[in-house]
Amino acid sequence: MVAFCFTGAVDSMPLWYAQAAEARPEAVAPILLKFGLSEITKKAEPYLRPVYDLRLENAPKELAKLILPELFRSTNLKPTDGQVRFLNTAVIPGCRSHLSPQELGVLIEEKLATDESDSALQISLHVAGIPFDPEGHSSAIADLCNAHPEYVISLGKAIEQQGIDLEAFMKSPSSVGRLTAVLAKGTSPVWPTEDSDLTYQHSRRDIVYRLTRIMAMDASLAAGNELRRLRAMPELKPWAVHLDGCYFDQERIARAANFSSPDPQAVANVLANAAPANARDMAELMREHLVLLAQKIQFEETNLLELFYQPDSKNTKKPKTENDCRDVLLSLLRDRMLLRKVQVEKRATLQGTSAPTCKARWSPKPRASSCQSRSRRTTTLKYGQHGAIS
Numbered sequence: 001m002v003a004f005c006f007t008g009a010v011d012s013m014p015l016w017y018a019q020a021a022e023a024r025p026e027a028v029a030p031i032l033l034k035f036g037l038s039e040i041t042k043k044a045e046p047y048l049r050p051v052y053d054l055r056l057e058n059a060p061k062e063l064a065k066l067i068l069p070e071l072f073r074s075t076n077l078k079p080t081d082g083q084v085r086f087l088n089t090a091v092i093p094g095c096r097s098h099l100s101p102q103e104l105g106v107l108i109e110e111k112l113a114t115d116e117s118d119s120a121l122q123i124s125l126h127v128a129g130i131p132f133d134p135e136g137h138s139s140a141i142a143d144l145c146n147a148h149p150e151y152v153i154s155l156g157k158a159i160e161q162q163g164i165d166l167e168a169f170m171k172s173p174s175s176v177g178r179l180t181a182v183l184a185k186g187t188s189p190v191w192p193t194e195d196s197d198l199t200y201q202h203s204r205r206d207i208v209y210r211l212t213r214i215m216a217m218d219a220s221l222a223a224g225n226e227l228r229r230l231r232a233m234p235e236l237k238p239w240a241v242h243l244d245g246c247y248f249d250q251e252r253i254a255r256a257a258n259f260s261s262p263d264p265q266a267v268a269n270v271l272a273n274a275a276p277a278n279a280r281d282m283a284e285l286m287r288e289h290l291v292l293l294a295q296k297i298q299f300e301e302t303n304l305l306e307l308f309y310q311p312d313s314k315n316t317k318k319p320k321t322e323n324d325c326r327d328v329l330l331s332l333l334r335d336r337m338l339l340r341k342v343q344v345e346k347r348a349t350l351q352g353t354s355a356p357t358c359k360a361r362w363s364p365k366p367r368a369s370s371c372q373s374r375s376r377r378t379t380t381l382k383y384g385q386h387g388a389i390s
Contacts (some may be wrong), residue, residue, distance in 0.1 A: 015103050017050075018060075025063035032063070036071050039086075046086045054094040064098040072107050078118040084154075088161035089119075092128045096162075100133045119144065120154040123324070126157040134175035142178040152182060156204040173215055177226035179210045185235045188243055208239070216246035219257035224250050275341040282342060289336055293329075304332070 021028045039046035051071065054064045071091050076083055095104050108129045112122065122144065129137040145151045183204045212230075227247040230236055236243065262270075262277035269275045276282035276350055297304045305329045305340045309317040320328070330344055337344050343361055 002010075021050075021060040021063045025060055025066060029063055029066035033067055033070055036067060037074055040071060040074060040076070040083060042082075046083065051094070052090045055090060055097060057097055059094070059098070061098050064094055068098065069103070069107060074108070075111070077114055077119070077121065079121055081120075084120050085157075085161060085223045087299065088124055089157055092124070092162050096128070096131075105129065105132050119151055123151055123154040124158045124162070127155065127162055127164060130175065134172035138175035138178045142182055145182045149186070149363060152185070152204070155179075156183060156207060159207055160203050166214060168208075171221040173218055173220060173226045176211050176215055176223075177230060180208055180215075180226075180230060181233060181236065183211070184208045184230075184239055189239050209242075212239075212242065214247045216249040217253060218250065219254045221254070224254060273340070285342065286333075286337065286341060286344070289333060290329075293336075294334055 017028075017355065032048075036046075036048055036051055039048045039051075053059055054068060068091055072087075072095060075087055075091070079087065095107065108125050110123050123141065126137040126141045126144075141155060143234055145155060187204050187208060189205060189208075212227075215227055224247065227243060231240065231243045231247065262281075264276035266275075270277050270281060276285050308320055308325050310320050310324075312318045319325070326346070330346065330390075336345050345361070
């Protein structure tokens with residue numbers, strides 16, 4: 001009777017089969033395994049409903065442990081597209097639901113150790129192993145896809161068919177970055193029109209969006225570095241606008257997550273008009289002094305405007321360059337800021353850049369907090385020529 005249920009003659013599995021599979025898995029397993037092994041040798045996509053049902057969380061656990069590892073080991077090393085789909089949609093999800101990570105990891109490593117395995121099978125196995133070893137398997141996927149760009153199609157299919165929980169990547173931004181770089185190459189971020197057919201390229205685009213949003217919601221420094229690295233890649237230029245938005249969100253979340261209120265001593269210094277409490281307070285302090293200085297030049301000592309002009313060949317005056325205006329402004333601002341233990345310098349001196357910017361910095365006393373190792377905190381303010389302050 002059990003074998004008759006596996007022939008496809010019934011529309012749905014009867015209730016007594018579920019009870020038998022739960023109560024006597026050792027009696028049902030040999031019969032189901034015989035039908036399953038014969039199915040996975042077919043060139044067409046195997047379809048054996050009892051095997052697909054083993055993906056469910058409420059499936060008979062002991063039966064799944066007897067059936068799924070054998071089907072996994074018996075998968076053809078050079079499978080057809082249908083057999084790969086069966087592995088991705090039935091066998092691997094079932095193993096993930098009922099086997100321990102160690103057991104599934106051993107099965108994957110045993111299969112990968114065989115050199116004759118097909119490329120699509122390798123991609124599927126590495127995708128299945130990502131939740132257990134994100135760094136190792138994502139690096140292997142990147143190497144395979146960079147050497148053979150056509151493998152990207154198999155990668156997109158495997159991620160979608162296996163139903164990988166992408167939220168598990170939150171602990172490994174570098175793995176998310178590798179997969180994003182591989183999947184985004186040759187994939188347009190533009191959404192399809194209503195009359196266009198959905199393809200696997202559109203599915204890869206959706207996966208890229210999900211992966212980048214995972215990094216955008218991660219407050220770690222590694223996530224921000226990965227987004228900057230992806231933004232700098234010439235191959236991902238079509239994704240520049242989206243990556244800029246993700247980096248902006250990630251910076252905002254990181255600032256909120258890493259913010260710590262100043263201690264009472266720092267607050268007292270601020271109230272006493274002394275040193276700033278943190279980088280954000282220093283930026284506000286410098287902005288306030290720039291506003292006060294601009295008001296002084298505009299309404300009180302207008303002769304100071306002459307400092308921002310220089311004579312030209314026609315015996316007239318013309319505005320100085322942005323860098324010269326920056327130097328003049330620094331000379332007016334430096335003494336005011338030193339009274340608050342803030343040093344203002346040319347950014348070119350600090351970072352070797354010719355941009356007309358300045359940088360303020362100060363060294364607060366070490367505190368018994370998470371900010372103790374960051375003894376120097378900096379912020380940068382940009383300004384234009386004399387017109388910006390007059």
